[in-house]
Amino acid sequence: MLPLKVEHRIRGFLLFAWDGPQVFLAEERGFLSSLAQQCAQALERAALYEALRERGGKLHLALEAGKEAEERLFFLLEASRALAEHLDDVEWTLEHLARVAARNVATYCLVELMGADGVPRGVAASHREPERDGAVLASLSLPWVEGTLHPARECFLSGETRFLPEVGPELRERMCQGPEHRALLEALNPHSLLAVAVRMRGRTLGVITLGTAAPCRRLVPADVAMAEELARRVAVALENASLYRDAQAAVRLRDEFLSVASHELKTPLTSLKLQHGLIDRAALGAVGDKVRPRLATAVRQVQRLSALVDSLLDVSRISLGRLTLEPSDVDLGQAVRDAVDRMEEVFSLAGCPVRVEVPGPLPGRWDSLRLDQVLVNLLTNAAKYGAGRPVLVEAAFEGEEMVRVSVRDEGIGIAAEDLPRLFGRFERAVSDRHYGGLGLGLYISRQIVDAMGGRIEVESRPGLGSIFTVRLPRSTAQCAPW
Numbered sequence: 001m002l003p004l005k006v007e008h009r010i011r012g013f014l015l016f017a018w019d020g021p022q023v024f025l026a027e028e029r030g031f032l033s034s035l036a037q038q039c040a041q042a043l044e045r046a047a048l049y050e051a052l053r054e055r056g057g058k059l060h061l062a063l064e065a066g067k068e069a070e071e072r073l074f075f076l077l078e079a080s081r082a083l084a085e086h087l088d089d090v091e092w093t094l095e096h097l098a099r100v101a102a103r104n105v106a107t108y109c110l111v112e113l114m115g116a117d118g119v120p121r122g123v124a125a126s127h128r129e130p131e132r133d134g135a136v137l138a139s140l141s142l143p144w145v146e147g148t149l150h151p152a153r154e155c156f157l158s159g160e161t162r163f164l165p166e167v168g169p170e171l172r173e174r175m176c177q178g179p180e181h182r183a184l185l186e187a188l189n190p191h192s193l194l195a196v197a198v199r200m201r202g203r204t205l206g207v208i209t210l211g212t213a214a215p216c217r218r219l220v221p222a223d224v225a226m227a228e229e230l231a232r233r234v235a236v237a238l239e240n241a242s243l244y245r246d247a248q249a250a251v252r253l254r255d256e257f258l259s260v261a262s263h264e265l266k267t268p269l270t271s272l273k274l275q276h277g278l279i280d281r282a283a284l285g286a287v288g289d290k291v292r293p294r295l296a297t298a299v300r301q302v303q304r305l306s307a308l309v310d311s312l313l314d315v316s317r318i319s320l321g322r323l324t325l326e327p328s329d330v331d332l333g334q335a336v337r338d339a340v341d342r343m344e345e346v347f348s349l350a351g352c353p354v355r356v357e358v359p360g361p362l363p364g365r366w367d368s369l370r371l372d373q374v375l376v377n378l379l380t381n382a383a384k385y386g387a388g389r390p391v392l393v394e395a396a397f398e399g400e401e402m403v404r405v406s407v408r409d410e411g412i413g414i415a416a417e418d419l420p421r422l423f424g425r426f427e428r429a430v431s432d433r434h435y436g437g438l439g440l441g442l443y444i445s446r447q448i449v450d451a452m453g454g455r456i457e458v459e460s461r462p463g464l465g466s467i468f469t470v471r472l473p474r475s476t477a478q479c480a481p482w
């Protein structure tokens with residue numbers, strides 16, 4: 001009897017026997033023990049080979065699993081990127097998603113959304129072989145025939161995931177919605193199917209169906225987790241898209257309202273101004289003396305109203321892109337002096353001594369009315385927020401091609417954190433109780449200056465005052481689109 005030793009352990013024996021009185025000769029014993037050694041070595045090699053195969057297999061499986069996990073991750077990342085980037089075109093994004101899904105994690109993908117009529121409709125269908133996109137749509141989004149298995153419809157109704165990891169002949173038969181459908185199912189040949197619900201606030205907005213056919217791998221529970229995560233992201237994107245559409249509609253409505261309201265308000269104001277003129281002329285003698293101061297107040301109020309309505313009209317024109325510039329030859333120095341002269345009363349009421357420093361003519365081509373509007377806005381603010389303190393207005397060339405105007409006051413100033421937003425629409429940094437206003441003057445001024453190719457800037461220190469500076473190129477393109 002000879003031991004079979006593998007790695008110093010006895011793994012078995014070889015037993016030889018004569019059936020008779022015969023004995024083993026020395027050379028026979030030598031031969032048999034070398035045979036046992038050979039057998040032991042063969043056993044050792046076999047064990048080694050087995051171990052290697054097992055380890056190699058595990059390695060192979062691990063590699064496969066790693067690759068699949070990577071594919072799922074890539075798909076989710078790509079889906080998130082597309083959903084975030086194309087907020088305004090969710091249907092395009094869903095088509096893109098279906099294509100990426102059919103290329104990376106399944107053989108085909110169908111996305112259905114619930115229509116306004118409560119009936120689901122396919123919005124994206126994609127097969128790894130693109131000529132079969134239609135078959136995917138036709139075979140998966142058919143209406144449900146009672147008694148048959150329809151994972152997507154069941155998912156729509158229950159809002160819960162339907163996962164068929166192995167679609168054998170029996171399941172396929174149960175899924176069949178009719179003879180035509182049978183042919184389609186045979187063509188698609190699904191061997192695993194998964195339908196996940198796209199849900200938001202307890203409502204099912206849609207269903208995403210993934211299917212695989214050989215040679216693609218079958219879907220596994222990790223795919224269910226991935227698809228459910230995808231459905232969550234699609235739901236958020238659908239919600240965002242709907243909010244975005246609502247916001248756009250609301251902005252459009254507001255702009256239209258602004259436009260109609262400001263036009264409508266203009267008409268009675270014009271008529272009021274005319275009436276004031278008539279009353280002024282008709283009121284004579286003692287009656288006239290009594291009426292005139294009140295009339296002056298009424299005229300001032302109507303002027304204020306007109307200015308507010310004009311601002312609203314400008315905002316509406318700007319948002320509808322309907323403001324154009326009409327440049328002509330203008331002397332900026334003169335324009336500055338004219339604006340300050342016209343505002344003499346405003347400055348004296350505010351108690352602001354005004355100094356104008358203009359070196360000489362500053363010729364250029366600008367839309368004179370719009371330029372005046374910017375100057376008046378800045379001067380009005382200096383009087384309003386710098387009341388009781390001096391105001392300095394300077395204008396000068398800046399190089400050969402640019403001019404600069406600045407309005408400096410020593411008023412309340414502006415906190416650093418408010419500066420960046422002040423040129424926005426309806427933005428203010430003071431309380432409505434202390435200072436009236438709509439927060440539109442700087443917004444409109446910036447739009448005008450931008451359209452002229454220039455820049456408007458502010459430097460300010462709370463309690464010390466502000467300097468608003470406008471820099472303009474000396475010529476503006478004709479009718480620059482707003």
Ligand code: ADP
Binds near residue numbers: 428
């Ligand atoms: P409004 O004066 O009607 O509020 P504007 O658009 O002209 O609108 O100005 C926006 C805000 O900027 C003002 O509400 C005020 O807070 C601030 N502001 C503008 N000009 C000055 C200034 N010269 N000094 C201090 N604050 C100013």
